[in-house]
Amino acid sequence: MTIHPELRKQFDDITLSSEHEQLIASSFLPYKAKKNEILLREGSVAKYIFFVIKGCLRVFITDDSGNESTRFLVFEGDFGTAFPSFILREPSNATIQSMESSDILMLSYHDQERIFREVPGWESMYRKRLELDYIASIRRVEGFTTLTAHQRYELLLKRNASLVQRLPAKIIAEYLGINKATLSRLKSHKSYK
Numbered sequence: 001m002t003i004h005p006e007l008r009k010q011f012d013d014i015t016l017s018s019e020h021e022q023l024i025a026s027s028f029l030p031y032k033a034k035k036n037e038i039l040l041r042e043g044s045v046a047k048y049i050f051f052v053i054k055g056c057l058r059v060f061i062t063d064d065s066g067n068e069s070t071r072f073l074v075f076e077g078d079f080g081t082a083f084p085s086f087i088l089r090e091p092s093n094a095t096i097q098s099m100e101s102s103d104i105l106m107l108s109y110h111d112q113e114r115i116f117r118e119v120p121g122w123e124s125m126y127r128k129r130l131e132l133d134y135i136a137s138i139r140r141v142e143g144f145t146t147l148t149a150h151q152r153y154e155l156l157l158k159r160n161a162s163l164v165q166r167l168p169a170k171i172i173a174e175y176l177g178i179n180k181a182t183l184s185r186l187k188s189h190k191s192y193k
Helices: 005-011 018-027 083-088 109-118 122-146 149-160 162-166 169-176 180-191
Strands: 028-033 038-040 048-054 057-062 068-074 094-098 102-108
Touching: 005 048, 005 122, 018 028, 018 109, 048 109, 068 169, 102 109, 109 122, 122 149, 149 162, 149 169, 149 180, 169 180
Parallel strands: none
Antiparallel strands: 028 102, 038 094, 048 102, 057 068, 057 094
């Protein structure tokens, strides 16, 4: 058994013994998620952290009125889950949905803890990735109050333009913290430039 090449790229700077390679390869379970499949329901404990090989996962919360709010989008080469639930082993406030047909690898909490203990460098690599994801999340939230809707949209296009074609406008608008009508105006304005 070998580590999937896309996953292997994530920790090229870690030297692995053959035993560590086998442990990692056997711990990440491959899964093909269907479009719109729910991988974690609100109220359940997050059993897995997901690594996306192909596709997109959406982590969202739903308020008492049934309104959804997209917290994170997880694309190719990224890890994601409902982290508070996964780390604290408590029911999740979030739902995780596969936005596209997605090829993912799933790592259980138990297997992750084992890899942390047994694979030198893994915990450090994971911490660095988590820190960068946390910084990106903070900047996105700060952008809701410091950037205009136009600036947020431009930043999204600069960082990941394909997202606008890949996902429904409703999800893009939620992710940007704007309504669909504003997103529509921004998109039409952009096309005339």
